[in-house]
Structures are given as structure tokens and as C-alpha cells.
Amino acid sequence: MTLGQDLRYAARIYRRRALVTTLALTALSLAIGATTGVFSVVNALLLRALPFREPQRLVQLAKFDYLAIEVSERSTFYHWRDRAPYWQDAAAYRSAELNLSRSGQAVRVNVARTTAGFFAALGTEPEIGRSFAPDEDVPGKDAVAVIGYGAWQQLFGGDPRVLGATVRINGTPLAVIGVAPPGFDYPEKTAIWAPTYFDHDRLQHHNADSTTGAFGRLKPGASLAQADAIYQAELRHAYPNAFQLDPAWRPRLISLQDQLAGPVRQASLVLLAVVAFVLLIACANVAHLLLSLISERIPELAIRSALGAGRARLVRQLITESIALTLVAATAGLAVAQWACRLAAMVQPPALFSTQRYTVLDWRVLGFAAALALLTGVVFGVVPAFLAGRLDRMRGLLLAVQTALAVILVAGSVSMGRGFLKLAGTDLGLRTRNVATLSVNLEGTRAQPDAQTAQYYRRALDRLHAVPGVESAGAADYLPLVSTAAYSFQPVLDSGEKVWGVALNITPGYFQATGTGLVAGRDFTEGDRGGGARVAIVNEEYVRNAHAGAGIVGHKMIFDPPDDQPVTIVGIVRNTRFNPASGIESLFYFPVAQTKNSFATFVVRVRGNPESYLPALRHAIQQVDSQVPVYEVETLDQRLRDKLARPRFYTTAMLFFSGFACLLAIIGAYGAASYSIARRTHEIGVRIAVGAPILGLRGMLLRQCMLPVAVGMLGGVAGAGALGRFLQHLIAGIQPTGAAICAAAALTSAITAATAVWNATGRIVRMDPTAALRAE
Numbered sequence: 001m002t003l004g005q006d007l008r009y010a011a012r013i014y015r016r017r018a019l020v021t022t023l024a025l026t027a028l029s030l031a032i033g034a035t036t037g038v039f040s041v042v043n044a045l046l047l048r049a050l051p052f053r054e055p056q057r058l059v060q061l062a063k064f065d066y067l068a069i070e071v072s073e074r075s076t077f078y079h080w081r082d083r084a085p086y087w088q089d090a091a092a093y094r095s096a097e098l099n100l101s102r103s104g105q106a107v108r109v110n111v112a113r114t115t116a117g118f119f120a121a122l123g124t125e126p127e128i129g130r131s132f133a134p135d136e137d138v139p140g141k142d143a144v145a146v147i148g149y150g151a152w153q154q155l156f157g158g159d160p161r162v163l164g165a166t167v168r169i170n171g172t173p174l175a176v177i178g179v180a181p182p183g184f185d186y187p188e189k190t191a192i193w194a195p196t197y198f199d200h201d202r203l204q205h206h207n208a209d210s211t212t213g214a215f216g217r218l219k220p221g222a223s224l225a226q227a228d229a230i231y232q233a234e235l236r237h238a239y240p241n242a243f244q245l246d247p248a249w250r251p252r253l254i255s256l257q258d259q260l261a262g263p264v265r266q267a268s269l270v271l272l273a274v275v276a277f278v279l280l281i282a283c284a285n286v287a288h289l290l291l292s293l294i295s296e297r298i299p300e301l302a303i304r305s306a307l308g309a310g311r312a313r314l315v316r317q318l319i320t321e322s323i324a325l326t327l328v329a330a331t332a333g334l335a336v337a338q339w340a341c342r343l344a345a346m347v348q349p350p351a352l353f354s355t356q357r358y359t360v361l362d363w364r365v366l367g368f369a370a371a372l373a374l375l376t377g378v379v380f381g382v383v384p385a386f387l388a389g390r391l392d393r394m395r396g397l398l399l400a401v402q403t404a405l406a407v408i409l410v411a412g413s414v415s416m417g418r419g420f421l422k423l424a425g426t427d428l429g430l431r432t433r434n435v436a437t438l439s440v441n442l443e444g445t446r447a448q449p450d451a452q453t454a455q456y457y458r459r460a461l462d463r464l465h466a467v468p469g470v471e472s473a474g475a476a477d478y479l480p481l482v483s484t485a486a487y488s489f490q491p492v493l494d495s496g497e498k499v500w501g502v503a504l505n506i507t508p509g510y511f512q513a514t515g516t517g518l519v520a521g522r523d524f525t526e527g528d529r530g531g532g533a534r535v536a537i538v539n540e541e542y543v544r545n546a547h548a549g550a551g552i553v554g555h556k557m558i559f560d561p562p563d564d565q566p567v568t569i570v571g572i573v574r575n576t577r578f579n580p581a582s583g584i585e586s587l588f589y590f591p592v593a594q595t596k597n598s599f600a601t602f603v604v605r606v607r608g609n610p611e612s613y614l615p616a617l618r619h620a621i622q623q624v625d626s627q628v629p630v631y632e633v634e635t636l637d638q639r640l641r642d643k644l645a646r647p648r649f650y651t652t653a654m655l656f657f658s659g660f661a662c663l664l665a666i667i668g669a670y671g672a673a674s675y676s677i678a679r680r681t682h683e684i685g686v687r688i689a690v691g692a693p694i695l696g697l698r699g700m701l702l703r704q705c706m707l708p709v710a711v712g713m714l715g716g717v718a719g720a721g722a723l724g725r726f727l728q729h730l731i732a733g734i735q736p737t738g739a740a741i742c743a744a745a746a747l748t749s750a751i752t753a754a755t756a757v758w759n760a761t762g763r764i765v766r767m768d769p770t771a772a773l774r775a776e
Contacts, residue, residue: 021325024286027664028329028376031282033336034657035275036369040337040358041268041344043365045261051183052256053123054217057088059224060259061214061231063251074137074198077115081216086227088219089121092197095188096210099444099629101168102155106629108441109151109191111169113203116195119146121217122186129163129178137195143202145174148191149182169194171444172203187213215256228253264348266729271653273726274412277405278657281664283376284398286325288668323377330373334360337369347649395672399705400712403749406658406665407716411737411745412723413651413658419731420651424644428480429576431515435636436610436617437482441599445627454530454593456624457507457600463620464604469613471605474510475592478502479601480578481639482632491557491567491588499545501538501586505595511573513603514636521553521571528591535591537571542586557588579643603636610635650730662752669753673705673760698761705757706750713746720745 015021049055081090094113099106112118119131126146136144145167147155156162165176174194185191188211196202218227235251258265341358350357360366440460442453457475464473478486486502493499508524511517519540528535536557543552556566567590575584592600602621606613614633621630687697720742727737 023667024282025325025329025332027282027285027660027667028326029332030336030660031275031279031333032326032330032369032372032376033333034340035272035279035372036330036333036337036360036365037340037344037358038268038272038275039368040341040360040362040365041264041348042272043362043368044350044358045265045268046257047364048362050257050260051124055257056255057218057220058122058256059216059218059227059253060256061216061251062254062259072198072200074139077198084230086216086218086222086230088217089117090214090216091115091118091121092212092214093118093187094197094210094212095190097441098170098192098203099441100151100192101171101444101627102166105155106445106627108629108631110185110189111192111194111203112187112190113196113199114193115197118193118195121215123217124181124184126178127181128160129176131178132195137198139199139201141195141199143172143174144177144195145169146178146180146193147176148180148185150185151191152179167192168444169203187211224253224255260350264350267348267650270726270729271650274409274654274657277409278661278664279372279376281402281405281661281668283379284402285664285668286322286376287398288395288672319378323374326373326377327370330369334369337365343649347646396708399668399672400708400715402661402665402668403709403712403753404715404719406661407713407742407745407749408719408723409654409658409661410748411716411720411741412727413654414741414745415727415735415737416651416654416731419727419735420644420647423580423647423731426577426580428580428640429516429574430480430636432481432636432640434606434608434610435513435515436604436606436613437479437601437632437634437636437639438604438614438617438621438630439482439599439601439632440621440628440630442628443598445625453596453598456628457592458526460602460621460624461507461509463623464602464617467604467613467616467620469607470617471607472509472512473602473604474507474513475600475602476504476506476510477592477597477600478504478578479603480514480576481636481643482601483578489559489588491559493546493548493552494556494558494566495546495548497546497548499542499586501542501588503588503590505590505592505597505600507592507600510589510603513605514576515605516576517574519572519574520550521569523571524589524591529593530596532594534565534567534594535570536567537573537589538569539573539587540575541584542588543572545586580640581643601632610637647731654730662749665749666752666756669705669709670756670760673701673757698758701761702754702757706754709750709753713750716749717742717746 050058052058077092081087084090092115095110097108098111100109100111101107114132114137116132116134116137119126125131127149129146131146132144135141147162147167152158152162155167156165162176162179166173167176168174169192174192180193194203218224231253232251337360341360345358360369442456461473461475464470486504488500488502490498490500506524508526508528511523521537524535524537538546538552543549546552548555550572552569553571555569557569558566569588573589576587577584602617604610604613604617614635618630618633622628684697688694720737723737
């Protein structure tokens with residue numbers, strides 16, 4: 001009954017200040033919504049349990065590569081697992097994209113080659129069928145596989161008779177023995193699991209874009225810290241050089257949940273801190289509103305007190321009004337939070353989408369939003385009530401806090417903006433406009449044999465050239481913006497120089513299609529085929545590191561083993577980068593016809609919009625061999641946008657938050673000045689009546705209001721320097737926030753605040769001294 005009365009009275013109070021209340025509600029809704037949205041990401045990655053049995057006991061072997069060499073044989077792996085005092089079970093896997101074919105369909109899927117205990121270690125049971133028997137990872141054993149729930153639906157229509165059916169992975173037949181439960185796709189969105197970790201001759205692939213990993217289940221009572229200490233001691237003895245590296249690259253044990261969160265974890269925590277700043281500024285605005293209401297209601301509250309209302313009753317009324325305001329804001333903020341979740345899922349998808357998806361429909365997220373509303377409601381309902389006698393001091397403190405947080409966010413957004421513009425403006429050494437890309441992999445197909453590989457590429461390029469509108473076409477095994485993995489070598493030049501470089505295999509026409517300029521020498525031709533003289537083209541960075549000039553053309557490189565035929569350098573091309581964030585590497589290019597690589601990405605330069613060409617280009621390649629899957633069919637511009645999507649999202653978010661913070665700070669400064677004028681109307685009227693100049697009065701109010709702003713600026717500059725160190729989790733390589741940026745942010749905040757205050761004092765010009773003298 002009493003609560004209902006309080007709520008109805010609160011509605012009448014806010015209705016009288018509809019405009020100011022709407023502004024405060026909008027600001028608080030956006031702030032609570034953004035904070036809740038980012039918290040949903042943190043909840044999915046770090047708080048929600050993984051879909052495995054007792055997931056808190058699962059740990060990942062970070063930098064497993066050091067140990068993988070030693071346990072690549074079955075006996076040594078199980079000996080290592082069984083003698084370790086901290087393992088109850090452990091499993092290893094190799095994950096890569098391979099070709100899956102069945103009933104005339106050929107697609108690329110993620111395949112995990114695992115040890116037999118993979119599912120048992122996770123504590124996961126198949127939806128139907130069974131998982132791997134303990135001896136099914138013995139090399140040469142019958143080939144079996146567990147397929148993902150999605151693959152079961154797509155390839156078999158959910159038919160329960162799938163058990164015993166055959167799928168072909170890279171041409172190797174595997175018998176299906178089970179179907180994984182819905183949503184299970186560990187590791188790395190896997191669709192097929194096969195116990196072939198130790199069977200090195202089965203499911204072979206030569207794509208370097210693969211992952212080797214291992215995880216284990218700790219024994220009951222064993223702590224992660226204890227297990228990690230023993231694990232590191234073992235590896236320190238076996239690989240002492242590994243522990244001379246940066247700590248971030250040393251082998252260690254980490255919880256599986258932390259490993260799956262990866263770099264997104266730190267970025268999400270930084271974003272959570274940023275939106276918390278915005279929330280504090282919005283709360284300060286609400287506090288301004290409540291302080292104004294309290295100052296207007298002092299006579300009312302005094303009358304209610306005289307009529308018998310105790311202090312507790314009055315405080316409860318104020319808290320009810322505040323909580324009602326913040327609960328409305330939180331409810332509206334859930335829509336903002338859901339939108340933020342969808343945006344985050346597109347930019348930084350979780351490792352296990354089915355269970356780590358970002359949503360507000362989770363009890364932790366909804367509880368977080370409710371707790372946020374109640375906390376802000378109670379705090380900003382109680383504090384103004386207890387500080388009613390010190391309103392000026394409270395307003396000054398709020399104004400200083402708003403200014404400090406705004407300076408921090410503005411400085412951070414400037415640093416982010418500079419970093420992103422530098423990233424987006426990076427010269428990749430190629431032209432991305434009007435270029436389409438299509439990837440193929442010949443492993444396990446009719447075109448895989450060496451004699452057929454070069455012929456397949458020639459036929460595919462011929463068909464691509466025949467498509468109307470195609471200007472040039474080529475192919476590369478590792479195309480910039482498509483892949484980052486490639487093989488490095490250190491050949492010996494005939495001058496005696498040894499230079500490390502990354503090897504790429506390309507076809508004639510590649511440089512024309514990518515717009516990579518030829519600096520000296522010649523391009524590859526159809527005459528550079530297998531059996532002929534071996535040739536290579538190097539980039540400018542290789543020439544620089546070799547301490548040579550254009551005269552390097554004609555020199556020879558010798559690769560290991562020493563009896564290999566020397567390779568003659570026939571040309572030099574411009575430097576290219578694999579992605580905007582990478583450095584310039586020494587590159588040397590070989591003709592595909594002399595290497596017979598089984599995978600490549602075609603790059604096609606066309607006239608006009610390349611997106612309209614994609615269906616025709618895909619069809620042209622599929623006509624060569626329908627059993628070769630054509631995948632990753634995109635424009636090169638789209639690939640560049642994808643590479644920049646995450647830093648662009650972070651930068652845009654920072655710019656939005658800083659702009660929003662500045663707007664709220666301006667509103668706060670304007671409100672503080674307006675309130676000061678309203679409260680001191682009688683005093684101002686007296687000053688005007690005795691001849692005080694209007695300009696002097698405005699200057700006095702400006703100085704008084706700018707004092708807390710100046711204090712906030714100093715605190716903001718200090719905070720901006722601290723925030724700059726964390727922004728590198730959002731954009732790699734971003735420069736720390738320097739003094740110039742901090743000073744610019746502080747100056748911007750000072751100018752905007754001064755402008756708002758000066759505009760607010762414009763009321764004095766229009767003030768009637770006679771009316772002001774009669775004001776109470």
C-alpha cells in the first residue's frame with residue numbers, strides 16, 4: 001500500500017520535470033544497456049560453465065608444441081600421461097580444414113585428429129552411437145569417426161541409421177560410429193573427429209593452417225598451480241631454451257575456460273571498464289537531477305517532517321523514487337544490451353558458440369542488470385538525501401568526476417582513432433579493389449597427384465580468363481588477407497649471404513591480379529614448369545636484408561638439402577604484408593608448377609563490382625573438377641574489412657562512448673550552472689541593482705563552476721595515462737596515451753564545459769532585477 005503511494009507520487013514528481021527526466025532516463029538506459037551487453041560477453045567467456053563434465057578440472061597445455069614432438073608416438077604419449085602425478089586423463093588433437101565428400105558433395109570442414117580418449121577426457125557422450133574405444137588410435141586400426149550434430153543433419157538428414165555409414169575425408173573412407181551432441185564443436189568448430197592422432201599416414205594434409213593442442217583432466221584434489229609447477233619443471237629440464245623466452249610464450253598449464261576465452265577475455269574486460277566509466281557519468285547526471293528535485297522540495301520535505309514523517313520515511317520515499325527511475329532505465333537498457341550482444345557475436349565470436357553465445361537471457365546477466373539498477377538507485381537515492389545540506393559540495397564533486405571520466409575516455413578514443421587510422425592506412429603492397437578470391441584444396445581428389453596438380457591450376461585459370469569481364473587471374477598458396485601461415489627457409493645466396501624468408505608458391509598472372517608491382521627482372525611464365533630450371537622472385541625486403549640491389553637478379557639460392565638444384569632469382573617485386581597489423585617480411589616466390597602445391601587461393605581482377613562475378617567464377621572452377629570443393633568465395637575488399645572488423649568495432653565503441661561522455665558532462669556542467677543561478681537569483685538581483693556589470697557576474701559564475709572542472713581535468717589526465725596501457729588489448733601495437741593527447745583531451749573538456757556554463761549564464765542578461773529581488 002505504502003509502496004504504491006510512493007511510486008504514484010514519484011511518477012507525479014518526474015512528470016513535472018518531464019524533459020530533464022527523459023534525458024536522464026535515456027542516458028541511464030544507454031549506459032546500463034551497454035554495460036549489461038559487455039557483461040554478457042564476460043559472462044559467456046569467463047563465468048558460464050563449459051558443457052563438459054566437471055569443467056573446472058579441465059586444463060589446456062599452452063605452447064604444447066614443445067612437448068608434441070616428444071609424444072607424437074602412441075607409446076610415449078601414454079607413458080607421459082600415465083606417469084604424470086596430476087593427470088586423471090589427457091588427450092591431444094590436431095585440427096585443420098579438410099575435404100569431406102559424400103554422395104557427390106564436396107565441402108570443407110574442420111576435422112580433429114584425436115587420441116582415443118578425447119571424448120572420455122572431456123566427459124562428453126555422443127548423442128547416438130559411441131565414442132572411440134581405447135585401442136582405436138593404434139596406427140592402422142579400422143578407420144572410424146564421430147561426426148558433429150550439424151553434419152549429421154546436413155549430410156544424412158538426421159537419419160538414426162547413420163551408424164556404419166561412410167564419409168570420405170581427403171579421400172580416406174571413415175566409418176561413422178557416433179554423432180556428437182547438439183552444439184558440441186570443440187576444438188575450433190570441429191565437424192568430424194577421427195582417432196588418427198598417431199596414424200601419420202592417414203588423413204595426411206599439407207596445409208600449415210592447422211592447430212596442435214592437448215588438454216587434460218586433473219586428478220581429484222590436484223590444483224592447477226601444483227600441476228603447472230610440475231609440468232613446467234619437466235619442460236624446463238627438457239627444453240631449457242623455452243624458458244628464456246618472454247613469459248607469454250613459455251609452456252604452461254591454464255584452465256580450459258581461460259584458453260577458450262583467449263585474447264577476447266582481456267579486450268572484454270577493458271571494454272567493461274570503459275562502459276563502467278560511462279555508467280558512472282550517467283549516474284552522476286541522475287544525481288544532478290535528484291539533487292535539483294531535492295533542492296526544490298526542501299520546503300515540502302520540511303512540512304512533511306513537521307506533520308510527523310520521520311527521517312527514515314522521507315529517505316525511503318527518495319530511495320523509492322530513485323530505484324523506480326533506474327529500474328525503468330534498466331528495463332529499456334535490456335534492448336540496448338541485446339543489440340550489443342549481437343554486434344559482439346559478429347565481431348568477436350566465442351570459441352564454443354553453442355554454449356558461450358552472448359545473450360541477456362541468462363540469470364547472471366539479468367541479475368547483473370537488476371543489481372546495477374538497485375545499486376545505483378539506492379546509492380543515488382540515499383546520498384542526495386543525506387547530503388541535502390551540502391548540495392553545492394556534492395554538485396562540485398559530481399562535476400569533477402564527470403570531467404575526469406570524460407577526459408579519460410576522450411584521450412582513449414583519440415589514441416584508438418589514431419591507431420586504427422594508421423592500421424587502415426597501411427600499405428599492403430597490393431590493390432584490393434575489383435578483386436575476387438576463391439580457395440581450393442586438391443588433397444584426396446583426382447587432381448591431387450603431382451602430375452595432375454599443375455594441369456588442374458592451368459585449366460582452372462583458363463576457365464577463369466574465359467569469364468567475361470575478367471582482366472587477369474592467378475593463384476597463390478598463401479594469399480595476403482586470406483592466410484597467415486607459411487613456411488620459412490634460410491637459403492644461401494651465391495654471394496654467401498643467408499637470409500630468412502617466407503616461401504609462397506604462385507602461378508603466372510598472380511602479380512597482375514593483385515596489383516603487386518614488378519621492380520626488376522621478369523614475372524613467371526608458362527615456361528617455368530617442373531623439370532626445367534628452378535626460378536624464384538624475391539621482394540624488396542629480401543633484397544635489403546641480403547645487402548643487394550637490383551643486381552641480385554640472376555644470382556642463385558641454394559636450399560637444404562645441399563644437393564637440391566640451385567634456384568635462380570629472375571625478378572624483384574614490391575613488398576606486401578599478410579595483414580595490416582603484420583610487419584614486412586622477406587618473401588620469395590616459386591612457380592606452382594615447380595612445387596605442385598595441393599592448395600591455393602585464386603585471385604581474379606575484374607571490371608566493375610567483384611561481388612557480382614562470384615557465382616560465375618565459382619562455377620568456372622567447379623567445371624574443372626566437381627569433386628574439388630570451392631570455398632571462401634569473397635572479394636579481397638571483404639577480406640580486408642574482416643581483418644579490420646574488430647579494431648574498427650573497438651574504435652567505434654570508444655568514439656561513441658567518449659562522445660556520449662562528453663555530452664553528459666556538458667549537460668552536467670550546464671545543469672550545475674543553471675541550478676547555481678536559480679538558487680542565487682535574489683543575490684544576483686541585488687548585485688545587478690547596485691551596479692555590478694553583467695559580464696563580471698557571468699565571469700564570476702564561470703570561474704566558480706570551472707573550479708571542479710579543473711580538478712576533474714587533473715584527475716582525468718592521470719587516469720588517461722593509465723588507461724592507455726590497457727588499450728593495446730583492443731588494438732595491437734597502439735601507442736600509449738601521450739602527454740599531447742591527454743592535454744588535448746583536457747582542453748577539449750574544458751572548452752566544452754566552459755561553453756556550456758557560459759550559455760547557462762546567459763539567463764542573467766535577460767534577468768529582470770525587480771523580479772529577482774522579490775525571489776525567495
